[in-house]
Amino acid sequence: MGRSNEPPRLPDGSFAAWSRDRLAMARRGADECGDVWQLEPGVYVAAAAGPCEAVLRRAQDFPKAPSPLFPPLRRSSGAPTAEERARAHASRMRGLRAQAVAARVGEVACGTARFADQLPTGQDVEILPVVRHTLAEVGVGCLFSADAPALLPYAARLFLAREVLVRPSRWVWPRWVPTPARRFRTRQQIAFTEALRPVVRRRRSPGPLGDDMLGQMLRPSPRYGPLPEEAVLDTLPGITVATFETPTRAAGWILLQLARDPQAADRVATEAASLPVDPADTTSAHLGGLAYTQALVSEVLRLYPPSWLLTRRAARRTELAGYTIDAGSTVLVCPYTAHRDAREYAEPDRFRPERWLDGPASPAEPGAFLSFGTGPHGCEGSALAMTMLTLLTAQTARRLHLSEPPGPDPSHRVTTLEGLAPAGLRLRATSRG
Template identity: 85%
Template sequence: MNEPPRLPGGGFAAWSRDRLGVARRGADECGDVWQLESGVYVAATAEPCEAVLRRAQDFPKAPSPLFPPLKRSSGAPTPEERAHAHAARMRGLRAQAVAARIGEIAPRTARCADQWPTGQDVEILPLVRHALAEIGVHYLFSEDAPALLPFASQLFLAREVLVRPSRWAWPRWIPTPARRFRTRQQAAFTDALRPVVRRRRSSGRLGDDVLGQMLRPSSHYGPLPEEAVLDTLPGITVATFETPSRAAGWILLALARYPQAADRVAAEAALLPADPAATTSAHLDSLQYTQALVREVLRLHPPSWLLTRRVARRTQLAGYTVDAGSTVLVCPYTAHRDAREHSDPDQFRPERWLGDADSPAKPGVFLSFGTGPHGCEGAALAMAMLTLLTAQTARRYHLSEPPGPEPSYQVATFEGLATVGLRLRATLRSREQSRFQ
């Protein structure tokens, strides 16, 4: 059988010590697809990564939701109900829906920037995560968001506890303390959300937020059962701020490390309305360099840097044969460094995403939000949040890393690519500086 090559000195032991280093070495030494262990393959470059993500029938996503349906006498939602719930959510998350609500997102990103303590080294991710949670929960639940935000924060904590690295991979049926904690927090969130759903339905005021879209009867299906609405919302609630928070850490670090790029973002952001609530999708579209910087950071540091897929049937991948039941690890981190797709792939160059004369006509593959049938539902919302947060921060501050030999953060790779403990210092930028840089 024509199997992908094994990486010399690779394997799970080396992988657990340095995931990013082994991933880079595998791509450099073995090429498009390589074998980590027997039956575990890594799609390392752009073409096989895209192929796996788009060929969902051959490479399905593992059915392991972080928040599985709660056990109830009425039973879990059926696959058909879950599919209709997904379609209903997407009505509120597609790009046009996000564009219509930019005026709600912008004030909260501005408030986050305003709350940054100046003149001191601050661990910034907790502040950013709270701000993005407020934005995400408000986007989903509008006026009911304040009551639901504490429960959403506990859901995030339950996820953090559950995915913490452990020496033991317990079978899913074992009720470990972390799983029991998750179930309690999921039940508490559901119990808080249930009266909101019933009140909206009984009053007929369904709302224009994502929850309102889920409560609207479909012309083909009718109204979603209550349990299908409730059971599919914990995961998307956490997702609206968890992954963007990881991304925000890398973006803010880039503003500190590339001051000329930060100056260009600040000059662009100076043209935003003085009242953030007056910000529209046209203003967001005008932040072209800011969006390019966000995309470039996400290219170099994709928050979901490794995606897992199962092989449904024996098939071909990049000219190799992979057996049914195998695992394929899709690696956007190395795919984004494929020199066939991106010139100078290790260089930070936001201009590559612009239509400038000096930039390539084809900027290259971009998998930070996935692609294919299981691409990120909230990609448009995440880009809006991150772009406005970047603009509002650079508009107000110069950022810098703490002086000294110690790094200002640690790189975490277990669940996603994150800047754990990131500390930065903000210094006020004068209005003239931001406008005329």
């Protein structure tokens, strides 16, 4: 395995210092210690693209822990087996692949156009709640089609339960302790599941299963037959919330960039003029024509990856970038620093969408891009997220000028605990006429 040695440790590194300014310490660790560094004994940070990709791809060495946010509900019949959950994941992936998303571009365009049309003008608006509502309508619609309106209120309460659960607390309780936040989460999870159950049973009765993600999950496997009902239901709360929660953080950074860079916003608006007057007529070909808009979205995601830090735990003693990592160690994968590495991107801290376009001033191939992860646990909704974000950007710039509110107060605060977000972001919109 090679020589046994540990990654360098940041001299004043500790969880207390980390919690005060995570982004600054992540940058310092990468600058002063290198590609892999030690925060505390047994806690390591993969700061560069190579180690980040290695951890994410080596799922046997660095497995992803099951999400504690929406664990399987306790039932007398027992939770779905690991094999059933794997089959449910594979069927979800089929419903979210690029081809499936391409068939729903018109629906996504309609939702994002409504956001731009209904955004109040001439006043300061806290933008993330408005974006979240729009993307929830779009995302839940892609998952459940005509059944989405009835399920949307339950999805919103699942999101609220998630927010309550991840709020900072001075006490860290064992997962088995039924805290008020966990009881609230369980109630909302049960409510969502029981609202979805009759939908599943109705679709499984004689008739169409549907061409959405749920329909893909209900299609019987030639080898295994249909998924058990509980395997379908238990795996849906997490993906339902993720469909709009993570893209909302990304959309906040994108809209802030449009407000701060009018020239880039004008270029997006010019490109978006090619979209159909009726958003429902938008196709994947129109989406493909939004080259600069997609480049702008990719550049914002590079600079502000909404999932800026991913946690893995070493299943066994192994090596990473030449260092020995003991079994049970925590490895924090940091796309934020990997994306700001000069070895990956020229002028890494500069906002330059052109780096994603073909041309003499652009690199032949952009550097590592980890905003959607990679490997076995890469984001299964990446195609849907990129479609939503690209069309939201295009439809907004086409209709509106955005600006930050005047005055000395900042327009937002940066939060990093559960993702990188411009919390409390306030923007002002004016019509392009």
